[in-house]
Amino acid sequence: MNTKIEILDSKKLDKNILLNIGDIIKKGGLVAFPTETVYGLGANALDPEAVKKIFIAKGRPQDNPLIVHIADFQEIYELVNEVPHVAKKLMESFWPGPMTIILNKKPIIPDITSAGLMSVGIRMPSSIIAREIIKAAGVPIAAPSANISGKPSPTDVQRCIDDLFGKIQCIVGGEVSEIGLESTIIDCTVVPPCVLRPGGVTLEMLRTIDSDIYIDKAIMEKPKSDLVPKAPGMKYRHYAPKAPVTIVKGDLKKTVAKINEIVQNYIGKGKKVGIMATEETKNQYTAELVISLGTRKDIKSIGKNLFETLRCFDDTDIDVIISEAFDESGFGVAIMNRLNKSAGFNIIDV
Numbered sequence: 001m002n003t004k005i006e007i008l009d010s011k012k013l014d015k016n017i018l019l020n021i022g023d024i025i026k027k028g029g030l031v032a033f034p035t036e037t038v039y040g041l042g043a044n045a046l047d048p049e050a051v052k053k054i055f056i057a058k059g060r061p062q063d064n065p066l067i068v069h070i071a072d073f074q075e076i077y078e079l080v081n082e083v084p085h086v087a088k089k090l091m092e093s094f095w096p097g098p099m100t101i102i103l104n105k106k107p108i109i110p111d112i113t114s115a116g117l118m119s120v121g122i123r124m125p126s127s128i129i130a131r132e133i134i135k136a137a138g139v140p141i142a143a144p145s146a147n148i149s150g151k152p153s154p155t156d157v158q159r160c161i162d163d164l165f166g167k168i169q170c171i172v173g174g175e176v177s178e179i180g181l182e183s184t185i186i187d188c189t190v191v192p193p194c195v196l197r198p199g200g201v202t203l204e205m206l207r208t209i210d211s212d213i214y215i216d217k218a219i220m221e222k223p224k225s226d227l228v229p230k231a232p233g234m235k236y237r238h239y240a241p242k243a244p245v246t247i248v249k250g251d252l253k254k255t256v257a258k259i260n261e262i263v264q265n266y267i268g269k270g271k272k273v274g275i276m277a278t279e280e281t282k283n284q285y286t287a288e289l290v291i292s293l294g295t296r297k298d299i300k301s302i303g304k305n306l307f308e309t310l311r312c313f314d315d316t317d318i319d320v321i322i323s324e325a326f327d328e329s330g331f332g333v334a335i336m337n338r339l340n341k342s343a344g345f346n347i348i349d350v
């Protein structure tokens, strides 16, 4: 397939390009586009044939439902049966932004979009490019992350090109995803609402709306057969680079010492080691490749760079990756959730 690549400038949007992109979606095609969380792979959420193509292009399991993206608050009322008071409050506080609300769906949402569930996840992104594309399409857009299933989600256009060129009609660029991790998912079909995936809207922020909101236990633990996460997608192997990842967790000084010890061990075996470090520690390591995720003083920088860094290692011939850990509070919960999964919960405590 011939894939068109378009780069949009959010400050000076090209109306003709937007019309063309909208047209592709309306006609049942697929478009990868930027959002503030990660890039999405979009299709008309109300067209089962179009949505089916998303699953094929990504190699995505059919039992994994898609998030439906809207550009206007009012659109949610056409897609779900009822918007409870707490959901309204959450929307008013955190939309547009990195939060997906799960509610009971109306029949207009095809089964393939919700993977047969009675509920559907809805999100209004803050990215102007994303919202303008939804408006141009004139329909809600179903969009999972724009990666091949299993790989870290793309936060820049080049990674979408790497994964999807030749498989979809159009890839749109124009910005690096500001948050870098997928949206917070909050299930509002239950009382109190429950977080199914941590993200840019933290538990602390959600609790300003309802202090009973809690995080589903299954998501911070190694998947067990008797503790299945309520978001089907959270059970799959995810975010994994080609080289195995080990996380070293604990006091920072001890972490650095332990990582250096592990590195020496691997070098002795003739292995090439990559390290995910921080600005504070990067000069304390000697390894084949040391990449700083960002600074510990600005935890947002770590989240923004995590997926891109994991994908950078795939461009090299590194045999193993070792990463520092981060505090599991605030945005750190989302960071450690993704990092733990990328490592298959291979964690060394120091």
Ligand code: TXA
Residues within 6 Å of the ligand: 035, 037, 038, 039, 040, 041, 064, 065, 066, 067, 100, 102, 114, 117, 119, 120, 121, 123, 143, 144, 145, 146, 181, 182, 183, 185, 196, 230, 231, 232, 233, 234
């Ligand atoms: O930030 C994001 O949410 C990005 C951008 C593109 O908006 N999208 C995204 O989609 O991360 P995806 O498909 O990679 O992840 C969607 C997650 C999956 O874990 C899925 O199981 C869960 O949302 N999900 C979707 N609908 C659900 C539902 N009705 N009930 C429970 N979980 C649901």
Ligand code: MG
Residues within 6 Å of the ligand: 144, 145, 153
């Ligand atoms: Mg995904």
